[in-house]
Amino acid sequence: MDRPKTLVLTGASRGIGHATVKRFAEHGWRLFTCSREDIPKECRVDANWAHHVPCDLSVPADRARFVAEINDRLGDAPLDALVNNAGISPKTPYKERLGVLHGEIEGWHRVFELNFYAPLELSRGFAGALARARGAVVNVTSIAGHRAHPFAGSAYSTSKAALSGLTREMAVEFAPLGVRVNAVAPGEIETEMVSVDYEPLITRIPMQRMGTAAEVASVIHRLCDADFGYVTGSEVFVTGGQQLL
């Protein structure tokens, strides 16, 4: 019998991350996760959810603690997939976009710590375990990394553009380890990150609707599947065609 596969995912408490762990759990994967909050109570009963570490990935010491704790639990076991999903898109206290002209520069540092440095350091920290499985990394980027967005601020958008670039560089660096690295770039997805203010954007989406977290989760899951064994360095737009206009 095949061994159960193992996933490490960040940002599991809600939204796309929570939908993704549910998707992998349905397929029998063993799950190691983190977010600042604990996971919702109803998910605690899922026997596949092996371990959740409450931690703040924008803090370097917390990132190191998370990597050490999970590697310790993995021991010599292989890691089949790492999904770098946790991300923030903060506004200024006046609800302005956090941009070059508005907001504290400290806010930019916080955004880059979580959206860029956490995926970088976790990928490095789990490289050995991923190599043992000839596994896969999926970075959750954004359409906002590819074009100016009316609500996402410049700090968020440039952090996601950097993560798209990191996906390309990691694909080349990790290929000799047998590890594939891809990205999923969501458009407008119904989660807490998206408010009612986003509804006018639907007219700019060819499919004329927002996406669901489950629709992003299923693409992440397939990218980690052996069927995609020759795909690395790709970024899949899950946008209803929004990047085309």
Ligand SMILES: NC(=O)c1ccc[n+]([C@@H]2O[C@H](COP(=O)([O-])OP(=O)(O)OC[C@H]3O[C@@H](n4cnc5c(N)ncnc54)[C@H](OP(=O)(O)O)[C@@H]3O)[C@@H](O)[C@H]2O)c1
């Ligand atoms: N929704 C969209 O339309 C959309 C579009 C493009 C890209 N994305 C990207 O998709 C990913 C998920 O977004 P989402 O819409 O699902 O967002 P969400 O509903 O706000 O969920 C974000 C997740 O990240 C966790 N998180 C936030 N800050 C954290 C920190 N400092 N340390 C550890 N975990 C942290 C949150 O948990 P805690 O609060 O408990 O820490 C939560 O589980 C993000 O990378 C986002 O940029 C989303």
